[in-house]
Amino acid sequence: MAQERIGRYMIKRTLGRSAMGVVYLAFDPVLDRHSAIKVMTTSGEIDEELRARFFREARSAAKIRHPNIIAIYDMGEDQNRPYIAMEYLEGDDLKTLIEKKVFIPFEKKLDFIIQTCRGLHYAHQHGVIHRDIKPANIFVTLDGEVRILDFGLARLKSSELTRAGMIMGTPYYMSPEQVRGSRELDGRSDLFSVGVLLYELIAYTRPFEADNLTGVCFKIVSEPHPPISQFLQGCAEELVQIIDRALSKDRDARFATGDELADALKGFQQKVPIKLKELRPKVESIEAEFRKLKSSSTHLIDMDLVQPKLLEVEESVTDPTATVITQGVTLGPLNDYGSLLLRQGSLHQRLEAVNRTLEEVSALAELFETGRQQFEKGEVDPSLATLEKILSVQPKNAKALEMQEACRRLLEERRRPEQQSNLNSALSEALEAFNQGHYEQCLQAVSRAFEFDPGNAQALQIQKQASEALQRQATEALQRQRQVEEFLKAAQGHERGGDYEACSRAATEGLDLDREHKELGQLQQRAQQILEKRRLDEERRARVSELLRVARKEIANNNFSSAVRNLNLLLQLEPGDTNATTLRQEAKAVLSARRHKTTRKASLVVGPVLLVSLVVWGLLRLSYHKESPVQSNLPSAVEPKPPSTAEPASAVQPTPSKDDAEITRGLEAAAKHLAAQEYSQAVSEAAKVLELSPGNSEGERAQQ
Known part of the structure; x- marks a missing residue:
C-alpha cells in the first residue's frame, strides 16, 4: 500500500x-x-x-x-x-503539564514565562501580534526550551483580514480589549495573556473563572482578579506586583514590552533563593504547631473526637514525576519556592480547620465525660441523652456509638420482665381479636408484640393466620361486590322494563349484601314508592267499587239518604266518576220529592203545635213587657210559614220507605216537646229529622 x-x-x-x-x-x-x-x-x-x-x-x-x-x-x-x-518538536505543551500537575521547579516556571516574553517581544518588534497566547500554544521541549506555536490568529499591524467586530482568541486568556472586540490591538494584549498564563502556572487556577463564557468575559472586563496571595499565602510582594501589573485592565498600566516583563521576572527569579530561605522557617513553624496540637489532643483522639490524620504533617518527598526539565535542581517541596508557598497555604488552611475542629470538640469532650459518669452511676437514660448530643455532631464517633450500645444493652436487661409482660398482653389481645374475627385489630396487636420480641414465633403464626383470614375476607368482599353489581344491573333492567316488584326484590337482595350501596337504596325506594302508589290506587278503586255497589243496593231498598252518603264518599275518592254523579243526582231527586210529600202530611200535626207555641211565645213577650218598660232585646219569634201546597217537581212517585216514617215520627215528637215546653228535646228531634232529610223546611223551622 x-x-x-x-x-x-x-x-x-x-x-x-x-x-x-x-x-x-x-x-x-x-x-x-x-x-x-x-x-x-x-x-x-x-x-x-x-x-x-x-x-x-x-x-x-x-x-x-x-x-x-x-x-x-x-x-x-x-x-x-x-x-x-x-x-x-518533542516534549509537552504547558496545558498538558498543568493538567497533570507535573512538578516543575519555581525557577523553571519563571524561565518558561521569560522565554515566552522574549519570543513575543521579537514578534512584536516585527509587527506580529499573536492574539491567542494560552497554555496549549506554549510548547516546552525535552531540554526545557520554549516554542510559541500556532500563529493562526496572528495579525500583522498592517493587515485588514480580520472581520470587523469578530472576537478572536480563547476567552479565559483574552485581554479586556480583545473581549470588547477592539481592532486596535498591540503587543500589550499578548502580555495580558502571558499574565494569565503565569497566574495559572504557579497557582494551578485561572484568575478569571465563571459558570459560562459570558461570565468569564464579564469578569475580564469588569472585575479585578483574585490576588495571587489568596492561593499562595506569603507570596513575595515583588511577584504580586508583577502579576497585578500584567493583569491591569488599563493597557497603559501594563508592561510596555515583552522584554520589560521578562526583565522584571528575571530580577525576581534571582531573588528566589533568598525568598526561599525566608519562607522555610515560616513553614517549619506551622509544622511545629501541628506537632504541638497533636501532642495536646491525645485525649480527644482517644475519644474518637479528632482523627489522628487531621493533626499529621505530610513529609516532604522527592517528586517521582521529575523529567529533563528539572535536571540540575534539588527536588522536594522544601527546596522549591513555589512548592513551599503551596505547602504553606495548604498547612495554614489545615491549621485553621484543626483549630476550628478542636474548638468544636472541646464541648463534646465535656459531654463525653458527663455521659461516661452517668453510665457508671447507672443513669442510663441521661447517659443516652448525652451521647445523642455527641452523635448529632459526630454521627460516626466510634466511642460514642460503643457507649450508646452498652447503655441499650443495660436498658434491655432492665426492661426484659416488663417487655415479657407487655408481649404476653399483646399476644393475648391478638388471639382474642382473631377469635372474634377482628383481624385488623389482631394484626395491630401482633405489631405491638413484635416491638417487644421481633422474632416471636407465636406472633408470627398469628400474623400469618390473620393475614390469610383478611385475604379470605377480601376475596369474599370482592365476590359480594360482584354480586351487588349483578343485583344493581338486574334492578336497573327491571326498572326500565316497568317490573317494579322484581326491581324491589333485586334491590333488596343487593342491599342485604351491601347496606350502604347508594344506587341500590335509591332504586329500592323508587320501586317501593311506585308499588305503594299502585296499592293505594287499587284500594281506592276497590273502595269506590264497594261504595257504588252499596249505594245501588240502598237505592234498590229505597234507602236514598244512605245511598247519597255513600255516593258522597265515593265522589270524594273519585271526583270525576260520572256513574256516581248521575246516580247521586237521581237519589237526591227522589229524596226531594219525598220531602214535599212528607211536609204535607206533617203540616196537619205541626200546625196546631206551632200555633200553641206562638201563643205561648206571645204571652211570654207580653208578660215581659208588662213587667219591664224597657224594650225587650229578645229575638222575635220566627213566624212559621205555611206549608206549600204545590206538587213536587219530580214526576217520580216513590214508594214509602222506612226513612219517610222516621221523618214523620221525628216531626211529631218535636211538636209534642214544643207543646210540653221541652225545648232541648224538641231541638234534638228536629236535628234527627234534618239528619235523615237534609234541607227539610219543617225540620228547620221546628229546630229554630
Whole structure:
C-alpha cells in the first residue's frame, strides 16, 4: 500500500488536532529531516478567508526567526488541501503539564514565562501580534526550551483580514480589549495573556473563572482578579506586583514590552533563593504547631473526637514525576519556592480547620465525660441523652456509638420482665381479636408484640393466620361486590322494563349484601314508592267499587239518604266518576220529592203545635213587657210559614220507605216537646229529622 503523501512529505502518524486542522509527523526526503505538517481540514469548499487566515499563520511565523518561536519550513497546497511544514518538536505543551500537575521547579516556571516574553517581544518588534497566547500554544521541549506555536490568529499591524467586530482568541486568556472586540490591538494584549498564563502556572487556577463564557468575559472586563496571595499565602510582594501589573485592565498600566516583563521576572527569579530561605522557617513553624496540637489532643483522639490524620504533617518527598526539565535542581517541596508557598497555604488552611475542629470538640469532650459518669452511676437514660448530643455532631464517633450500645444493652436487661409482660398482653389481645374475627385489630396487636420480641414465633403464626383470614375476607368482599353489581344491573333492567316488584326484590337482595350501596337504596325506594302508589290506587278503586255497589243496593231498598252518603264518599275518592254523579243526582231527586210529600202530611200535626207555641211565645213577650218598660232585646219569634201546597217537581212517585216514617215520627215528637215546653228535646228531634232529610223546611223551622 502506497504511503500517504502531502506535497513532497511522507506522512508517518498523527500528532494532534487544532481548530483549523490536523498536525502530522512527516518526513522530508529532500532535506532528509522530520517535519510537523499542519493540514487545513474543512467540510466542502474552503472559505477564502479561512484559506487566507491559514496561510497568514505561515507567513506570520516565517518572517520571524527566533529561538522561542517555532520555525516554518514550507507552505503549499495539495489536492485543494492547504498545508504548512514546520519544525518538529518533542516534549509537552504547558496545558498538558498543568493538567497533570507535573512538578516543575519555581525557577523553571519563571524561565518558561521569560522565554515566552522574549519570543513575543521579537514578534512584536516585527509587527506580529499573536492574539491567542494560552497554555496549549506554549510548547516546552525535552531540554526545557520554549516554542510559541500556532500563529493562526496572528495579525500583522498592517493587515485588514480580520472581520470587523469578530472576537478572536480563547476567552479565559483574552485581554479586556480583545473581549470588547477592539481592532486596535498591540503587543500589550499578548502580555495580558502571558499574565494569565503565569497566574495559572504557579497557582494551578485561572484568575478569571465563571459558570459560562459570558461570565468569564464579564469578569475580564469588569472585575479585578483574585490576588495571587489568596492561593499562595506569603507570596513575595515583588511577584504580586508583577502579576497585578500584567493583569491591569488599563493597557497603559501594563508592561510596555515583552522584554520589560521578562526583565522584571528575571530580577525576581534571582531573588528566589533568598525568598526561599525566608519562607522555610515560616513553614517549619506551622509544622511545629501541628506537632504541638497533636501532642495536646491525645485525649480527644482517644475519644474518637479528632482523627489522628487531621493533626499529621505530610513529609516532604522527592517528586517521582521529575523529567529533563528539572535536571540540575534539588527536588522536594522544601527546596522549591513555589512548592513551599503551596505547602504553606495548604498547612495554614489545615491549621485553621484543626483549630476550628478542636474548638468544636472541646464541648463534646465535656459531654463525653458527663455521659461516661452517668453510665457508671447507672443513669442510663441521661447517659443516652448525652451521647445523642455527641452523635448529632459526630454521627460516626466510634466511642460514642460503643457507649450508646452498652447503655441499650443495660436498658434491655432492665426492661426484659416488663417487655415479657407487655408481649404476653399483646399476644393475648391478638388471639382474642382473631377469635372474634377482628383481624385488623389482631394484626395491630401482633405489631405491638413484635416491638417487644421481633422474632416471636407465636406472633408470627398469628400474623400469618390473620393475614390469610383478611385475604379470605377480601376475596369474599370482592365476590359480594360482584354480586351487588349483578343485583344493581338486574334492578336497573327491571326498572326500565316497568317490573317494579322484581326491581324491589333485586334491590333488596343487593342491599342485604351491601347496606350502604347508594344506587341500590335509591332504586329500592323508587320501586317501593311506585308499588305503594299502585296499592293505594287499587284500594281506592276497590273502595269506590264497594261504595257504588252499596249505594245501588240502598237505592234498590229505597234507602236514598244512605245511598247519597255513600255516593258522597265515593265522589270524594273519585271526583270525576260520572256513574256516581248521575246516580247521586237521581237519589237526591227522589229524596226531594219525598220531602214535599212528607211536609204535607206533617203540616196537619205541626200546625196546631206551632200555633200553641206562638201563643205561648206571645204571652211570654207580653208578660215581659208588662213587667219591664224597657224594650225587650229578645229575638222575635220566627213566624212559621205555611206549608206549600204545590206538587213536587219530580214526576217520580216513590214508594214509602222506612226513612219517610222516621221523618214523620221525628216531626211529631218535636211538636209534642214544643207543646210540653221541652225545648232541648224538641231541638234534638228536629236535628234527627234534618239528619235523615237534609234541607227539610219543617225540620228547620221546628229546630229554630
